[in-house]
Amino acid sequence: MTERKPQTEPSATIPENLRAVKEEIAAAAKAAAREPGAITLVAVSKLQDEEKIRQALEAGHRVFGENRVQEAKAKWPQFRDSTPDIVLHLIGPLQTNKARDAVELFDVIESLDRLKLGRALADAMEKSGRRPDCLIQVNTGEEPQKTGVLPAEADSLIAACRDDLGLPVVGLMCIPPQDEEPSLHFALLDEIARRNGLADLSMGMSGDYAIAVRFGATHVRVGTGVFGPRLDPGTA
Ligand SMILES: *Cc1c(COP(=O)(O)O)cnc(C)c1O
Numbered sequence: 534m535t536e537r538k539p540q541t542e543p544s545a546t547i548p549e550n551l552r553a554v555k556e557e558i559a560a561a562a563k564a565a566a567r568e569p570g571a572i573t574l575v576a577v578s579k580l581q582d583e584e585k586i587r588q589a590l591e592a593g594h595r596v597f598g599e600n601r602v603q604e605a606k607a608k609w610p611q612f613r614d615s616t617p618d619i620v621l622h623l624i625g626p627l628q629t630n631k632a633r634d635a636v637e638l639f640d641v642i643e644s645l646d647r648l649k650l651g652r653a654l655a656d657a658m659e660k661s662g663r664r665p666d667c668l669i670q671v672n673t674g675e676e677p678q679k680t681g682v683l684p685a686e687a688d689s690l691i692a693a694c695r696d697d698l699g700l701p702v703v704g705l706m707c708i709p710p711q712d713e714e715p716s717l718h719f720a721l722l723d724e725i726a727r728r729n730g731l732a733d734l735s736m737g738m739s740g741d742y743a744i745a746v747r748f749g750a751t752h753v754r755v756g757t758g759v760f761g762p763r764l765d766p767g768t769a
Contacts, residue, residue, distance in 0.1 A: 547585055548592035550759045551576070554742070558753065561746035572746055575622050575735070577756030580763035583608060589759065590616055598643075598754050600625025602634050609638065624706070624735075624754055626680045633657040636665060643668040643706040643735050646682050651694040658700070666703045668735055669694065671725060673718040674710035681707065684721060691729045704733025704751065715741045719748035 551574075559569035577598040578586050586597070586608070595618055599605035605621065613619050622641040632653035635642055645651060645667045658664050669691055672681030682690045687705075695702040705726045709718035719736050726734055737745025739758035746753065757763065 547588040547760065550761075551589060551592055551594055554755055554758055557743055558746055561743040565747045567746070567749075571751060573752045574759075575624070575752050575754045576759045577624065577738075577754050578608075578760060579604060579625075579756065580766060581756075581760040582764065585760050586612065590619075596620045596622070598622040598624040598756075599639075602627065602631045602638065605638055606634060622735075622752075622754075629653040633661070636661050636663050639665050641666045641668065644670045644680065645694060645700070645702070646670045646672075646680050646690075648690065648693055651690075651698050651700060655698040655700055664701050666733075667694065667700050668704045668706040668733060669702060670706045670708075671722055673707045673721050674713060676710055679708065684725065687725050688729060691731070702731065704731045704735060706735035708738075709736075709741075716744055716748060719745050719750070723749045 555574060558572050558574060562569040562572055573596055575596050575598040576589055576594055579600045590612060597619065599621065609621055620640045621638065622643055623635055623639040624643045627635055627642065627644050627650060629650055632650065636654060636657040642654065642665050645654065646669065654667065669687065670681040671687050672679050672683055675683055691702060694700045705722050707718055707722045709715040722734055722736055733751045734749050735752040735754060736750045737753040739755050742753035742755055
């Protein structure tokens with residue numbers, strides 16, 4: 534066990550937050566007659582101070598999410614050197630020309646949302662020999678400003694990426710519209726995953742992860758609930 538710091542120190546809050554979020558996940562799982570171990574907490578560390586990430590690592594947490602390739606490239610290699618069992622998820626939009634970097638850097642790519650990107654990832658995987666798991670991002674709210682494949686086109690993208698390109702597609706991801714009841718979106722994602730035989734469901738953020746667990750999430754992506762407010766992008 535690592536040494537406990539006094540609770541009055543601000544540095545004590547990350548382990549406490551992690552514990553509280555994990556307890557809430559476990560409670561929501563239990564209420565839904567699910568195994569708490571079936572849900573992975575992806576701690577979203579975008580725009581967070583590196584000291585906070587260090588505290589999460591010290592507390593034993595290993596699974597993290599970043600939404601930008603450039604930022605992750607600057608932050609994570611140093612942590613990986615000292616902690617080889619880190620699992621890093623890409624949860625933000627991915628440009629085709631960053632596919633190679635993403636394949637090198639991430640263990641899971643959650644934002645596969647179009648065939649052109651699927652082709653770039655397949656090519657990058659063949660060249661690097663690395664095969665990060667892929668999740669197809671679905672734009673369940675059909676919001677024009679958001680990335681993600683439309684629900685009506687999800688089945689064919691899944692088939693093209695998994696069956697034609699041979700990508701390791703293991704699940705689906707969604708980000709529900711901010712001002713809507715998220716449960717309808719979670720249920721839709723679950724339905725698309727079931728009919729395509731996909732096991733992983735990445736859904737639920739700081740405000741709604743307990744609901745997502747009830748609707749079958751296998752991965753919840755929690756940022757501010759673990760690390761507190763994010764830094765201003767301009768200063769990061
Ligand atoms: C930032 C982000 C999160 C985490 O959001 P919080 O509200 O801070 O928990 C989850 N998913 C995606 C795709 C994100 O970009």
